[in-house]
Amino acid sequence: MMNWEGVSEFVAVVETQSFTAAAQRLGISVAQVSRQVSQLEQRLAARLLYRTTRKVSVTEAGQLYYQHCRPLLDGLREAEQAVSQAQDRPSGHLRVTAPVYYGERVVAPLLHRYLQEQPAVTAELNLDNRKVDLVAEGFDLGIRLGPMDASSLMVRQLGSRTHHVCASPAYLAQFGAPHTLAELKHHQCLTGTVSTWRFREADGHTREVHVGGRLRCNSGAALVDAALVGIGMVQLPDYYVDAHLASGRLCSLLGAYTLVDGIWANYPRNRFVPLKVQGFIDLLETTL
Template structure:
């Protein structure tokens, strides 16, 4: 008895329509209305304001909805948990990631994951544009840096470091910059961003330059730096090996910006299926 009408009430609250709620639940509008009315009678509380044009929650209805939503989410999680214990990961995952990082780091890991879990297929769109995960039907996004969308859930996968660097040959010909102000005297090679970021005096500092040229691909910038064409600011996965073997020299390390977090992001109102949870854990393990 206590559960009767709760699903109908939540559906009406979220759709603000008895008709849309009935379509979502696959029952008649009259059935939804009867269940909600019976629930109001049992609680002796008015849950909705009803007009011919609009249905909206009362103050009591908003409080009741928040608790009911939490209960239903918990029930859904419980059902998924026991179901997943008896199942194996399978089906499709739709994922998006930044172009350079995705190509260099994420795609090889996705391939390894699909070798291990042969019934999972991952469709990936590499893009530097922030896509709407819900609107475009993505299950997961890999994002780097600060997150601005509070409607999303996120898990930290690891960190990346951005290095300012140049080749020994370039530095021999043009000198070593010893301060941020000296960078304007050098050949600065830019990518898709119009500026470089640093940390000076405990504060973030951005600097813009007139580049000798610019590429929208990190691999081309690395090659240009190795061939002595100028200074670049690029993430560790592109330049770390070259710095280690002496092909590139790290510059102005005291001004380096703090490491950026790498995130797995997914819609707030979407429970993680077994296949997605396993993928997120797999990425976190291998990226870290």
């Protein structure tokens, strides 16, 4: 009979390359992870990992063992999901990741609603603007925005977002409004992490335009504030600016070139999608 003790801990260490990160993924202490892996090595009479104060690396024996253990854990997870799928309602722990601002404004309120509707579900929401590796970091679901790259994950479109170029009435009174993309070079364009804005041409193709201005900031909320006080123009998705457009504090520009792209659910490719995941995706799609 196979002894499963230490297997999950070992696989988590290999995939995160850290005892600390493995402990965080599994929700246990670092000491417990280390102890379980050490006992596993003793049972196998083989060193699986090289440990130093700075890094963890996998031995040849460890790589071989990992290649056999990963499918076993996947199979066990699918067995659990199959049983869960047979239940009448979603249950279990749901781990979700999403971009920071969109997660705060949109995903978190819907997750709170889902928890109210499904008392057998517990959840963890991780807000991070980097592209999180769902499988390696143990997430059930990732919410992603914009163009989608080729992926081995399952992808489902939840909705769309509209990118508005906006400026305050005070800015427009002083500098005027651009009517073509070429005119943007004469304006104060407030940028985020990149110095290009994306637009939709009349033929449907996407065009990138290099822009620049007096302020660059990696916070969309801060760029909105700068636009509101007249420092320059911004291009941001609707969930940043809709309220200000409705109140008249910002004006939408270059409507003929407005870009619309997607809001997506990404989740690991399994034969059984757990009800806890499927139920939350359904809520997101219905609402968005």
